[in-house]
Amino acid sequence: MINRGSQIKSINTSNEIQVENISKKFGETVALNNCSIKIKQGEVHAIVGENGSGKSTLAKILSGVVIPDKGKLSIFGETPRNPMHARKIGVEMIFQEVLVAENLSVVDNIFAGSDGLFFRSRSRNNAKKRSQEMLRHFTGIDINPDTLVKNLSLSVKQWIVISRSLITSPRMLILDESSASLDLDATNRLHSEIRKLRNEGCSILVVTHRIAELIRIADHATILRDGSVVGDLSGNEVTSKNIMQLISSKSNKTEKFRIKKSTTLSNSNKETVLLAENILVSKDSNSFNFKLKAGEIIGVTGLEGQGQANFINTIAGIKPPLSGDIFAGLSNKKNKIKNFSDADKFGVAYVSGDRANEGIFPNLSIFENFSLALYRILFNQFGWIKMKPLKNSFNLEKKNLSIVMGRSSNRITSLSGGNQQKILIGRVLATKPKIIVLNDPSRGVDAGTKRELYSQFKNFVSAGGSIIYLSSEIEEFFDFADRVIVFRAGCPFANITSENISEDVVLTAMFGNLDPSNIANKEN
Amino acid sequence: MKKNYLYIKDIIQKQNVLLAFSLLIILITIGALIVPSFASSISIRSMLLLAAFLGLASLGQTLCALLGGIDLSIPYVIGSANILLASLLNMGLPTTLAILIIIFCGLIVGLINGLLSYRLQGQSIVVTLGVGFIVVGVSQIFTSSGVYGGNVLSQVPPWIRNMSSFGGNTFGFPLPPVVFLWLIITIIMVAIMSRTLFGRSFYAVGGNKRASSRILISEFKIWNLAYIISGGMSAMTGMILLGFSGGGFVGVGDPYLFTTIAAVVIGGTSLLGGQGGYGSTVVGTLVLTVLTSLLVGLGLSYAMQQSVFGLLIIPMVALYARSPQIRNQI
């Protein structure tokens, strides 16, 4: 393969990769604390950690997007100052977010950044041909390289981004949660591409929290927790058990979620609080029924893009179902939930783990982030906001959730991710809903915080509330959920009751296999 | 040390009203020292009068800026309201009716601005500019049965003249009523913006639109309300200015094209949205007005005054409304 892209790479004979004592702070938050990693040529090295462990920051430092505060960073003899410099050195990164210019063509997107300021790395026709080849190789379809990217599906966009990184024959490739938008089949194709590159001598860094996927390709794994390196595994040591042990803050994994489980009463005589009849949440899928009872905690999960996120958004009223109806309680036209404000009216509250997009107001104080949601309940549009009832509510939730903060008038961005999440959950609890729908709320939240949240949820549920909880971390459901619904191809695939919830069972269900002896009747 | 720097920056951002306020005090002091009769009652009266006009015109701009938008139709609506009131009065309409009609038109123009720019959010500049052109063109056509295109001579009712002219009195007190009107509106606005759900909704939407809809604050409603209020206030200002100018003149709004933005920015409201408020804008308005008097007192021409304003804007914005680094947005 002729690689004229190497024209812009610096001729560099050094093969060393040194990442030593790297530290980085963002404001008050410590993202990385004295991290050192040994990366070799021709290996697939996984950087594992939960959300908020610092792994994305590390990846961004290696690719020149972020500059570390302290430490020695030398890749092939140079320190990447910015992404342009990093690409010259031979470092390519595929970011967590699918970064494409929607209004430009496929070829423009794939070759973005490959050309210098004044000279092309290859002729336009050549570039178009190459784009077509690569996409055909990855997707199996022939895509006209002049097509505007906005007309293509998300997974094709992901392949475009991946192609962008591969055209220059990188010496180091960093993937940050890059299989997020790919289905199982495509992920396999990506993995075989990774293996091929590894065999050609490239260093591959896979930054992820998906243990099940990474053990299939990683030669080596570095585990991060709260910004520090806590473990280093190679070869046969790279197993999910070892990784899980290192990730959790107590060495005894099972202790983590040992919350006093209240005695489970039989569910059969509890009232139905939410009923979904024949709803369709994903295109080209099947409709299904769903029933939620008082005092239930239902977990929802699945591989990326299998419909569970659509389900959560639909049940919370954010998106209307593609077909079918949702009722607050039993089937009755008077309590049909058609939109978000209906959902709110009937006591369905929503909390998202995507704090930056759906949760916090970065320009406002901690206190106001909490109390904004309560204004409309306590006061009307032009009513004078009285501080006392808000302060009482705030202090109550602060105590219950053990929120750590400075002054409540500080900006919310001064809080850690976990504490921000507590504020968002606290404000929902303060509105005294009947049902709480949570969309991956433990993103970037440490285990201790999770424990505190779960115990509040347990209290909520024993007082008669219900919870629907989406997560991609299977261990969150142990000793917590009454049952777990695994989504596949846009609708529920398996319904696992609490005594059967284990990592193996859930994982196998996610990948499409059912062990009949382990799983309760699929129909609810 | 880096930690202290960040903390100081946070203070400045929260207290940028204080910053603008100290700038105001400094300017007043310099003015009183350097310019003769700067602090005389005549001079103060004229400053307050001009500040009142700018302040009223900038109210709408503040609300739009809190949401990250801009309203460039303000000068055109002001001019149109000015000549339309003169024209309607000439046609013999009762004053109250004419006023109500024009305020209503102002609100409708605001609604059009809001609806159009909601769809095209990055383009509120161009949309409001376009709507402004249409409004001023149409209103001039409407009033041009008169000979002097753009100017409408009329009998201005004495109470309007008293309201906003230099010699106006409020129950005997030697300050034109428009200043007190401005004061009252300021107090009401500050109260609403800081302690009502309605007011806080602007900050919510300006801070994070999706998060706002998750707590049932409608971005659509708030966006349109900002522009509607701006349209209404522009219409009101245009009519009040009739008392000041004594006759309808369509160009009466032109100075407000950029000075409303300058007042908002200098006062400390960020054009990126979510920060600032009407209190800040009031301070910014006073800064601009005092600065103008100072520069006039120093003998600077109108032209040079414009230049000074222009030079002042950038450092103020650099202090508290810089865009984030692209590195931190990935």
Next chain:
Amino acid sequence: MNFFSKFNQFYMHNPRLERERHLLVPIVLIIILFTVIIFRAPHLFSSDGIGGAIIVISPLILAALALTPIALVGRGGIDLSVGPLIGFINVSLVAWLVGNGYTSPFLVVSYVLGAGILYQVIVAAIIIYIRVSPIIVTLSGYLVLTGVNLTIMDRPSGFSPEWMYEWGYGAEILSPIFFILSGMIIIWFLFSRTVFYQQILLTGADERMAFASGVNTVAARFGAHIMGGIFAGMAALTYTALISSGDPTQGNTYTLAAITAMILGGTSPAGGIGGGLGSVLGSINMYMISYVLSSFNFGNVSGFVTQASTGVILALSLLINSLMNKKVEKL
């Protein structure tokens, strides 16, 4: 229905045409205006009609082209100061150079280009390094330059360089201004074919993606502004020829006119969409609109009708462009 769906298929889904979709409105508008003018005011299509039109349009076309790269590079890049900049270059040329006897063509052209570039480099530096939004910086520029212009010259006066005296007559089509205009359009065309232009488009289409992919966004932004400065300089040159003197305030009207022309031509200030051809067509459209309107006898309201129509067309073209973008997304 069949024709429409075929047209839809060809136009909306042909990838090569999709890039130029923003040209639909200006092209349709030109055809309409052309037809109207043929019937109402065919005098435009005589040699001195076209000649005169070229003289008047050239500063507007060049001003719109000066705005285009700055809009393309994104971040809400509307250059509000282009009018006063043209005014500044005009009055400083007349007062400082011609007024002191420096009238050689080489010097004059170097000066206008140099002044335009220098100003834009300063603006770009403030946008890039101090990270103040382009609207605020150019707003400041508008105010500062307005003041400076009136200080240099308090009312219209002075003379253009003597070799320009006859340029403003507009009696023939192939005038010097015509050649300058064509030359600059060719330069733009060549520029739009370069790799550098591509970097500007990438930066404007999505700055985060461009930065993350290693595009030199700083250089792209500087380059876009420099191009803008070059075209602003030439716009000032043709403007000086048009009015044969210096005018400290009339130049300001170019801000709104050029912005309207650019938007009409389909370039979006958000970045990444549009191009020079659209701005040229948009300017021609603006001229033809006022020509058509003046052919109806509106009497003393004609100026207002033009103003109102400009507003309507601005709002409409924005709306149409936004609808077109949305439409393809749904499919």
